[in-house]
Amino acid sequence: MQHLINSLAEKTPSMDRNGAAVIALHEVWKIYDTGEIRVEALRGVSLEIDRGDFVAIMGASGSGKSTMLNILGCLDRPTRGVYRLDGVDVSTFSPSERADIRNQNIGFIFQTFNLLSRTSVWENVEAPMLYSGTSKTERTRRIEEALQVVGIPEKAKALPNQLSGGQQQRVAAARALVNRPAILLADEPTGNLDSTTSEEIMTFLQRLNAEQGITLVMVTHEQEVANYASRQIQMKDGQILTDKKT
Amino acid sequence: MNYWMILKISLKALSRNKIRSALTMLGIIIGVAAVIATVSLGQGAQQQIQEEIASLGDSTVWVRAGSRRSWGVRSASGTMNTLKVADFEAMLNECPAVKAVSPSARSMAQVVFGNQNWNTRIEGYNELYPDMRNWTIAQGSFFDDSQVKAAARVAVLGNTVWQELFAGSDPVGQTIRVKNLSFQVIGTFKAKGYNTWGRDQDDIIIVPYTTVQKKFLGGALHVESGLVQAVNARATYAAEEQIRALLRQRHRLGPFQDDDFMIRNLSEIAESAEATNRTMRILLSTIAAVSLLVGGIGIMNIMLVAVSERTREIGIRMAIGARPSHVRIQFLSESIGLCLLGGILGLLTGIGISTAIAQGLGWPTMISYNSVVIAVLFSAAIGIFFGYYPAHKAAALDPIEALRYE
Numbered sequence: 272m273q274h275l276i277n278s279l280a281e282k283t284p285s286m287d288r289n290g291a292a293v294i295a296l297h298e299v300w301k302i303y304d305t306g307e308i309r310v311e312a313l314r315g316v317s318l319e320i321d322r323g324d325f326v327a328i329m330g331a332s333g334s335g336k337s338t339m340l341n342i343l344g345c346l347d348r349p350t351r352g353v354y355r356l357d358g359v360d361v362s363t364f365s366p367s368e369r370a371d372i373r374n375q376n377i378g379f380i381f382q383t384f385n386l387l388s389r390t391s392v393w394e395n396v397e398a399p400m401l402y403s404g405t406s407k408t409e410r411t412r413r414i415e416e417a418l419q420v421v422g423i424p425e426k427a428k429a430l431p432n433q434l435s436g437g438q439q440q441r442v443a444a445a446r447a448l449v450n451r452p453a454i455l456l457a458d459e460p461t462g463n464l465d466s467t468t469s470e471e472i473m474t475f476l477q478r479l480n481a482e483q484g485i486t487l488v489m490v491t492h493e494q495e496v497a498n499y500a501s502r503q504i505q506m507k508d509g510q511i512l513t514d515k516k517t
Numbered sequence: 518m519n520y521w522m523i524l525k526i527s528l529k530a531l532s533r534n535k536i537r538s539a540l541t542m543l544g545i546i547i548g549v550a551a552v553i554a555t556v557s558l559g560q561g562a563q564q565q566i567q568e569e570i571a572s573l574g575d576s577t578v579w580v581r582a583g584s585r586r587s588w589g590v591r592s593a594s595g596t597m598n599t600l601k602v603a604d605f606e607a608m609l610n611e612c613p614a615v616k617a618v619s620p621s622a623r624s625m626a627q628v629v630f631g632n633q634n635w636n637t638r639i640e641g642y643n644e645l646y647p648d649m650r651n652w653t654i655a656q657g658s659f660f661d662d663s664q665v666k667a668a669a670r671v672a673v674l675g676n677t678v679w680q681e682l683f684a685g686s687d688p689v690g691q692t693i694r695v696k697n698l699s700f701q702v703i704g705t706f707k708a709k710g711y712n713t714w715g716r717d718q719d720d721i722i723i724v725p726y727t728t729v730q731k732k733f734l735g736g737a738l739h740v741e742s743g744l745v746q747a748v749n750a751r752a753t754y755a756a757e758e759q760i761r762a763l764l765r766q767r768h769r770l771g772p773f774q775d776d777d778f779m780i781r782n783l784s785e786i787a788e789s790a791e792a793t794n795r796t797m798r799i800l801l802s803t804i805a806a807v808s809l810l811v812g813g814i815g816i817m818n819i820m821l822v823a824v825s826e827r828t829r830e831i832g833i834r835m836a837i838g839a840r841p842s843h844v845r846i847q848f849l850s851e852s853i854g855l856c857l858l859g860g861i862l863g864l865l866t867g868i869g870i871s872t873a874i875a876q877g878l879g880w881p882t883m884i885s886y887n888s889v890v891i892a893v894l895f896s897a898a899i900g901i902f903f904g905y906y907p908a909h910k911a912a913a914l915d916p917i918e919a920l921r922y923e
Contacts, residue, residue, distance in 0.1 A: 344836075402837070
């Protein structure tokens with residue numbers, strides 16, 4: 272991971288790397304213009320997230336929280352404004368460069384798990400490392416480690432459809448962590464889980480944040496889930512309404 | 518990034534839809550099989566034509582009597598009684614480009630030995646025949662000029678006739694019956710095999726031409742055809758011209774009269790065989806090209822289906838860090854894999870077909886190393902050509918859209 276951040280720094284040598292903020296949005300706009308309809312999903316959002324933060328982004332649907340998460344995850348790029356990841360302006364990166372950032376610096380957890388179907392747990396967790404060219408022995412070591420961390424080492428050979436929702440989300444977490452990203456992005460991670468399993472997953476994420484110091488940004492619309500975070504951001508109409516630490 | 522692993526992912530995806538993959542490959546299999554069969558048939562035939570011209574001696578020329586014309590209806594060539602034995606003697610004596618001549622007379626006949634019988638061609642020549650047509654004596658000997666003069670009832674058997682009548686036992690000195698006449702077998706020929714037109718060259722009995730004329734053709738003095746050998750291959754054309762001039766003079770033909778004979782050289786015959794062969798090859802190549810095209814379109818179609826079926830998978834892969842180029846390689850290697858596998862199966866099928874044709878129909882085939890390499894490269898090229906668009910479409914997907922795809 273370090274080599275990629277170094278290479279990021281090289282790409283923009285003049286950029287000042289301000290403080291400990293791992294994520295810095297400055298006046299970010301996202302405008303969808305289909306010609307007939309013009310939707311301003313984000314309207315000048317500025318935000319800084321420090322290393323080791325656990326942030327919950329809340330808001331009604333259409334408030335822009337998912338758009339913001341997509342931009343933070345380098346799945347999308349802002350129409351206007353600057354997004355600095357670890358001090359590097361990634362808002363102008365090409366699709367390939369953004370793919371590398373997603374591979375190395377960011378882990379995703381989705382509401383619908385998004386595991387590769389008909390592909391074993393082991394291979395699902397292995398997938399991100401195939402795109403980073405990790406050696407076979409290193410891959411084996413990391414998969415075993417990641418499955419240990421998420422607590423399902425015995426399920427390595429199982430297929431996703433043989434697992435419960437909570438187990439599938441743990442596999443997704445293992446996959447997200449396997450390249451040791453600095454940031455973990457979670458989009459409604461408990462949206463498809465019952466309350467007991469939700470609690471389990473949230474406790475797990477909280478521990479991950481506390482013990483491993485991983486920066487966690489989570490989108491949710493449930494206050495209960497947001498309460499696990501150390502910082503809650505309310506969004507409305509593409510802007511930040513409130514931003515409070517708990 | 519790990520290309521080997523991406524290839525493994527592709528192969529896995531193919532093996533998940535076995536029937537679909539097999540059906541998609543069918544077009545390529547048929548196309549490549551047709552290419553291989555065409556090329557091996559064509560090359561085999563070509564090689565055989567060349568060998569045959571060499572074995573016939575490319576310096577030999579056939580002289581045939583002209584065809585009879587009565588009330589505008591022409592009969593087969595050789596039906597005019599214009600060609601005499603003396604004409605051939607004159608050619609040998611007066612044409613400097615002619616090295617050897619042999620009048621010829623033929624007949625079909627039932628041949629009997631003991632309780633075996635066989636229907637074959639009886640051809641009469643003189644004692645020079647084996648040298649002119651590159652025949653080799655296997656057992657016994659050929660007849661000499663005194664036996665020709667005496668119209669001796671002696672016969673030399675082709676390999677097939679020997680096998681059929683004598684089942685491999687020594688025939689020299691034995692007596693066979695042809696049209697109720699007894700002939701003494703004095704020798705056999707070494708096998709020559711099939712010629713370009715599929716005729717068994719060894720299914721033949723050679724006797725003195727004088728014997729055929731006297732015993733089978735009622736003592737006719739004319740001959741329907743004869744074989745002329747030029748002094749060398751380059752002199753063939755000169756020999757033809759000299760023979761034409763001589764025969765026109767001997768037959769007292771005026772300047773406005775047509776020839777009452779025909780001269781054909783063997784390379785012309787070989788050329789016409791080659792032309793037939795070429796038509797056949799063009800036909801098969803067209804079939805091959807069309808089925809490869811159809812196969813390629815089938816591949817493209819199935820890859821487009823695969824891309825839209827697996828949009829979500831593509832989205833997931835992009836989210837976890839697959840570059841567009843990784844996605845492109847994954848889908849390209851799937852279509853190349855399909856085509857290569859189809860190409861290899863087609864190759865085996867084509868080799869099977871060629872072998873079956875060679876053994877079943879007795880046609881010559883030759884599977885060349887080149888055609889194998891070309892078939893494999895060509896099928897890979899089809900995979901790239903028809904797989905590129907679907908793979909590009911997959912690579913150009915927007916990760917967010919792809920992840921949302923249901």
